[in-house]
Each structure stands twice: as structure tokens, then as C-alpha cells.
Amino acid sequence: MSTAVAEVPVQSRIHYLNANYGIKSWLFTTDHKRIALLYLGSITLMFFIGGAMAVLMRLHLIEPAGALVQPETYNKLFTMHGVVMLFFFLVPSIPATLGNFLVPMMIGARDLAFPRLNLLSWYVYITGATFTLYSLISGGVDTGWTFYTPLSTHYLTTHVIAAAMGIFINGFSSILTGLNFIVTIHKMRAPGMTWKRMPLFLWSMYATSVIFVLATPVIAIALFLVMLERVFHVGIFDPAIGGDPVLFQHLFWFYSHPAVYIMILPGMGVVSELVTCFSRKKPFGYIFIAYSSLAIAMISFFVWGHHMFVSGQSLYAGFIFSALSFAVAIPSAIKVFNWTATLYKGSISYQAPMLYALGFIGLFTMGGLTGLFLASMATDIHLHDTYFVIAHFHYIMVGGAVMAYLGGIHFWWPKITGRLYHDGWARFAALVIFVGFNLTFFPQYMLGYLGMPRRYAVYPAEFQVLNVMSSAGASILGVGYLIPFVYLLWSIRYGPVAGANPWGAKGLEWETPSPPPTDNFEEPPIVPEEPYGYAEPEHAHV
């Protein structure tokens, strides 16, 4: 309805980036688009901090006896890598940046329902990150990102409280974001935007928000109890003074398993958008993809016990958790099959975002299927706490969530900044990341299968070849992540001006100029049609 605005040059138009200037106009903004950019900057910083620790670890593991650091330091490295990457990069990655930017635009609203809460969530995030970075700078934490008790409450003298406090505080930022999204999606859809006309990205955001709201408070309380036990030496989790360490694991995984879906569901939403746009087809089985997001969110609350098969949980509980873990694979598989069916006979173009999406589908499939090995009680006893587990969840989180995040950033970058990046470099980077990723983590499957345990600073000499392969892959992967950082920044100033809709994509966000005006739309949008109204390539059948 508003394609004509694309011809107006970017420079002469007032939009959300040039509506006002100065540091205060950013730090006190309530515009969801600016808050998204604040988040983008902060999580990128955290990503590179967490990434630096991964680089150090892989360097260290080049030699069986350890090449670089003391074992104690190694423990701190993997702990801080996990804490920073999970709580401060992956959990907020897509929801707080792309979600913040796109949720109001995709439903045709001017802003989220509670813009000030949205800004507050960023400040809460920054406060939490400050605590965690303090614990890093002042000497680090070596509990592992899982904070298992009584190790974390009794035996260690490192800065557990500061790190736990950081995660506790950061939880409220997730809760506020989730609350905002749920209310916005329920109450602020534009006229004609029915639930079944919503883009699939919104369904996944909705499912993610439900997990944010219902799971995050539980880890907050669990970590609060850890802090309490450390400060007052009262027995809650420490068996030496009457507590039950398995209770901590229950409370921890009640959040942390759904949190895995917090990380992957938004990625699935992004991929649903990318696959439909670049194959120029309606998604195959829209309603199945949409409801499978909700199904994943629901079932994800009942599978946490598969982390505890060897923790002394009852065998019968193990049966149930194993069966439910298999059940949660079904909606995930529905998505993968539907994406592939969407590709079938589409007019596919291999632009950079699509390369990330295709990479996601392959890597997520591998990560998901190896998850079933771990959800089977018998194989889990062999694979538990080995590099197999590490490879599995990196295939989900790096191969899945980070790939989708980068794909989404590349897809919506012209909308966010109004500029196009260099497509050749972007495709090259996607390829480098894919190769580097597989070289890093595929050998870890083999290492784990052969029995190399995780979280050790040294290893037997026969594992060296695979470890060196993994380290070599990590260096390629690191370079792969630096390339987009450079050309995306470059494009902000020197990139060619993008029109309102450079990909020819469907959706309300593409019907407004890039970058969008502060109120998102020049006139309130009305939605007269089903989503993804790409012209069906009928001629292909002839």
C-alpha cells in the first residue's frame, strides 16, 4: 500500500535514527527500534568477550598437557564462556534485538505496549552484565555455568555471588521483554491482523515469551537460594548440612532446559521468514509451523529431567523424562520438514540471509538428532558429560541459534539501517562460518563418543589429532565472525541506499520506508490478506 515511498531518498527523510541526536536521545529513548540497537551493541560486545574465552580454551587444548593456562584458569574460562554466551548473548540475542525491532512493526503497531518497561529491561540487562563482568575481572568463577551445588555453595572461594547476582538480575530483563511481547501481540495487532495472519516469526516470539515469563523466575529463585546458602551457611542444597543437591539441579534445569528453547525458537522463527522469502512461496503448512512453536514451548517445561539421568533421579522418572524428550523432538521435526517442503519447487535465490537459513536447517537437524542420543537413557550413560554433549548443544546453539541470528541480522539490516551491505562478502562470510563451525564441532562428537570428558584442562595424547582439528576450525570460525562485523559497520556509512523492500519480501515491516519513521508507519496499516502472499509459480508445473 505504500511502495511509492521507496523513491524518497533516505537523507531527506525524518526517520527513527535522525529524529534527534545526542547520547541522551539514546539512553532515555523509549522507541523500541532504538532499544533494539542498544541491545544489539551490548550483546555484540558480550559475544566477543565470550568468544575470546572460547579462543583461549581452544588454544589451550592444542596440546594434551595443555598449552596455555593453569587448570584453575581453564575452569574459569569455560565457566565464564558459558555464563556470558548463554545468559548475556544467546538468551537476549534474537528476542531483544530483532524481536524488539520487529514485533511492533510486524503487527502494525507504533511501539510495544510498555515502552518504558522495555527501556528498563535494557538497563536491568546492563546491571546484570556489570555484575558478571565484575566477577570476571576480579578473578572469575569456576563452577561451570551450571552452578552445581555443593561445589558452588561450599567448596569454591571464587566470586560465585557476583556472577549469580548478575544472572539473577539479568533474569528480570528477560521477564520484562517477554511480558511486553505477550501483551503487545495480544492487544496491539493492527486491524485485520488476526492470529492466523501473523508472520511465523511472531508465533515463535510469542512462544519464547511464554518461556521467558514462566521459566526465568525459577532460576532466579534457585540462584538466590545459592547466594543465601553461601552467605549464611544454611543447609538448602549442601548435603553436609542437611540440604539436597539434586533439588538445585531440578530447579536449575526447570529453567535451563526451557531456556534452550528460548535460544532456538526465535531462530526457528527467523528461518521460517527467510525460507519463505527466498523461495518465493507460502510456507508449507503455516498452521503447523505456528502451533509447533507453541507445542515446543509447552513440552519444553516437562523434559528437564533428561539432564539428570545419572544424578540419582529415580529410574521411573527417567523413563518419563526420556519419553517426553522424544516427544519434544516431534514439533521440531515438523518445522524442519515444513521448511524443506517450502523449498520444494520454490524459486530459490541464494542471497546471504538464505545461506544462513540453509546452514541452520542442516546444522539444527544434526544437533537435534544427536539430542535424541542423549535423551535415551542407555546411550546417555556412555555420553553424559563428554564432548558429545558439547558438540550437541553447540550444533543447536551456534549452528542453530547463532546462524539464525546472523541470517536475521543480514535479512533485516537494510530495514534497520537503510543501507545494503556487500552481498559477495556476506556470502563468503556465511561459507567461512559454516566450514569453520563444522570443523570445530564435528570432531567433538567423535571425541565424546571415544570418551573424552568435558571440562578437563588436559587429555590423553591419542585425542590430540581431533583436538587440533577442532582448534583449527575455531580459528576459521573466529575469522568468520569478524568479517560480518567489519562489512556491516562499513555499510552503515558507505553501503548503497536500500529501498523499502530490497528482498521483495512480504510483511508489514517491508511496507514502510527504511529506516522506518519513529512511529513505524506513515499511516496506520490495515491487513487485508493472508500472510506470505507470494505469487505461486504456477508456470513451473507446465
Add this chain to the structure above:
Amino acid sequence: MSESAASSPLAVPPRESAHSANPALHHQFEDIEQQHDAGNFGMWVFLATEMLFFGGVFTGYIIYRSLYYSGFAAGSRGLEIDLGAAMMFVLLASSFTMAMAVHAAREGKHRPLIGFLTATIILGIAFLGMKFTEYFHKWQEHMVPGLNFHPALESLRGAPERTVEMFMCFYFFMTGLHALHMIIGIGLLTIMAILAWRGKISRENYNRVEVSGLYWHFVDIIWIYLFPLLYLIGGRYK
């Protein structure tokens, strides 16, 4: 319904007039009704979060109560049941005055609104007063885990000291978390009372009182669960 809205551009209300007519309407909403709906719904979602927040502690409580029943019963018998019951009646009364305040706000009745809000605040403070009195008694009895825990032998009633300490730990954590919510609630209602006193609450934007009321009732309900869990499990009337 959506079809008709889509086909007729007149279905979209003229935005500028809706916003200039009502300064209480925030820029992101179409009309005041949407704003009210969003506010109420947001509070309900927040309360869902709160339920899970308390849920973690309740889970811990239930597990240890079944593991260490004798210690929990002994600890429970050490609590002042009369004071606990009085606190519950004070809170229930405050729920009533809160409901009346919301009603007054909805009707646009100014003076009753201020009166009922003040009554709710006073009842809330009375609750906290009794709560801290009990905390003080526990301190005097050396029943504060971590800081001051040297209970007299008769207060253990034959149960292992560790398990009584764990009960007291849950007692302080659960009631402390509840008291923290009460303090936040009192702060919230104080803001509402000041706004009402300045004439900033009208029938147009009464829903901020309603949203505060939702929160207040939720905190009351938590106490309705805490009271039997903590005070009544000791079997003292057998």
C-alpha cells in the same frame, strides 16, 4: 469482523483527535480501552511470573517438609499462631478496602478513593509491624538461621537441630520475600494515593488503581498459602 475492518478505511479511528482529546492516552495505543486492556493483561502476565517465582520456594519447602517432618513440625510449633492469624485477618481486611478503592476509582468518587487507599496502606503497615515483631521475637529466641541460631532445647522438641534450622530458613525466606512484596505494594499504593490526592486519577485512567489492586490481592493470596504451610502444620491441636 476483521474483514469488514479491512475493507473500510473508516474503521480506523482518526488518531490525532483520539490523542489530543485524552492526554492520558499513551502514544502507542489507539484508544483508552486498548490501553486499559494492555495494562490489566500486563499485570496478569506479571503475576504469572510471580507465581513461578514463589513456586520455586514452595517446591523446596514441600520437598524438605516431607523429608524432615519432625523438624518442620517442631519449628512450626515455635511460631506465634495468634499473631499469624491476626496478620491474615489484617490482610483480608486490606483486600476488602483495596477492592473498595478500585470501585471508588471506577465510579470517579474522589474522597472515598483516597480514604480506602489510605486504609489499605495503614493495614499493610500494621501487617508489616506484626511481622517484624515476630522476627524480633525469633531473634530473642536465637532462632535466626545463619546469624543467630542457638535454640533452647525445648524449642527443638526432640527434632534434629539441622532440620529445625532448615524450617526457620524457609520461614524467613518465604515470609521475607512476601514482606518485600508488601513493601513494594505499599509504595505503589502510596503513589496512587498521592496521585489521587492531586486529582490525577479520573474515570478515564482509573485502571492504574485497578492494576495496583491486582498486585495487592496477589500478595494477599500468597499469605493465605503461607499461613497454613508455616503456622498450622505442627499438629498442635491433636
